[in-house]
Amino acid sequence: DAGVIQSPRHEVTEMGQEVTLRCKPISGHDYLFWYRQTMMRGLELLIYFNNNVPIDDSGMPEDRFSAKMPNASFSTLKIQPSEPRDSAVYFCASRVRGEKLFFGSGTQLSVL
Amino acid sequence: LAKTTQPISMDSYEGQEVNITCSHNNIATNDYITWYQQFPSQGPRFIIQGYKTKVTNEVASLFIPADRKSSTLSLPRVSLSDTAVYYCLVGTGYSTLTFGKGTMLLVSP
Numbered sequence: 001d002a003g004v005i006q007s008p009r010h011e012v013t014e015m016g017q018e019v020t021l022r023c024k025p026i027s028g029h030d031y032l033f034w035y036r037q038t039m040m041r042g043l044e045l046l047i048y049f050n051n052n053v054p055i056d057d058s059g060m061p062e063d064r065f066s067a068k069m070p071n072a073s074f075s076t077l078k079i080q081p082s083e084p085r086d087s088a089v090y091f092c093a094s095r096v097r098g099e100k101l102f103f104g105s106g107t108q109l110s111v112l
Numbered sequence: 113l114a115k116t117t118q119p120i121s122m123d124s125y126e127g128q129e130v131n132i133t134c135s136h137n138n139i140a141t142n143d144y145i146t147w148y149q150q151f152p153s154q155g156p157r158f159i160i161q162g163y164k165t166k167v168t169n170e171v172a173s174l175f176i177p178a179d180r181k182s183s184t185l186s187l188p189r190v191s192l193s194d195t196a197v198y199y200c201l202v203g204t205g206y207s208t209l210t211f212g213k214g215t216m217l218l219v220s221p
Contacts, residue, residue: 004155033209043156043199043211091155100146101209103155 004104006092012110018080021107024073025094033101034067034077035091043091049075050097082111116200121216130187132215134200137181143202145176145183148211150197156211159198160185187217195219 005024013019025032033048047057052069060067064083069075079086087110093103117135124130136145144163148156149171160167162174162183173186187194199214 035211042213045209045211048209093155100158100161101148101156103157105153106155 004092004094004102006090006104006107008107009105010108010110012112013082014112015083016081017111018078019082019086019109019111021077021090021092021109023075023077023092023104025075025092026102027073029094029096029102030072031095031097032069032075033093033095034075035093035103037089037091037106038087046077079109082109084111087111116202116212118198118200118212118215120213121218123218123220124190125220126191127189130190130194130217130219132185132187132198132200132217133182134185134202135182136200136202139180139202140204142204143180144204145174145180146201146203146208147172147174147185148199148201150199150214152196156197156199190217190219192219192221 007022030051034046035043036046037043046059047067048055049069065079067077089106089108091103091106093101095101144161146161147159149159150156160169160172160174162176164176167174175184195218197214197216199211201208
């Protein structure tokens with residue numbers, strides 16, 4: 001298995017632009033998680049899905065952030081409009097219920 | 113959720129044993145202790161999990177005293193490639209999703 005696959009690896013955009021981050025979880029995993037990592041706040045859980053249904057989005061910072069999981073093999077995290085303070089590394093992770101987390105390599109987002 | 117406290121950073125040299133202690137004074141009866149490791153430019157990866165006493169695998173050992181209010185991750189004979197951030201998580205099985213800031217371990221030649 002290729003593991004959790006995230007794209008793009010790096011994203012540089014200008015303030016106000018829409019940003020879409022993508023994630024392909026490990027096949028057979030029924031939980032998917034989006035995290036954000038910054039030096040100041042560490043690794044924060046933004047939202048997670050179970051069987052494609054959002055379960056807890058309390059970590060989503062504001063309405064500019066949205067996440068979808070249209071099927072078991074794909075999820076997106078969208079920021080619209082983006083702001084410089086959104087600059088961070090965004091990680092996607094997946095797991096089977098009751099098992100450990102598997103993380104992707106992350107997307108380094110820079111908003112200028 | 114049990115709150116965890118770890119040192120912000122630690123320094124070591126190649127070949128030494130490193131012990132990272134995590135305090136979790138309000139750990140619940142059903143809680144497990146799980147450690148993840150994060151290398152630069154990568155996502156965290158699972159290292160080890162335990163409930164009590166000692167657990168050992170090919171990467172590390174985890175020591176948990178009888179009162180379970182703390183735990184120690186032990187890395188034998190570290191190398192430069194062990195430089196990473198180490199996270200201690202406490203919760204029911206693998207359900208804990210809160211990572212905190214972790215401990216930055218720097219291994220020098």
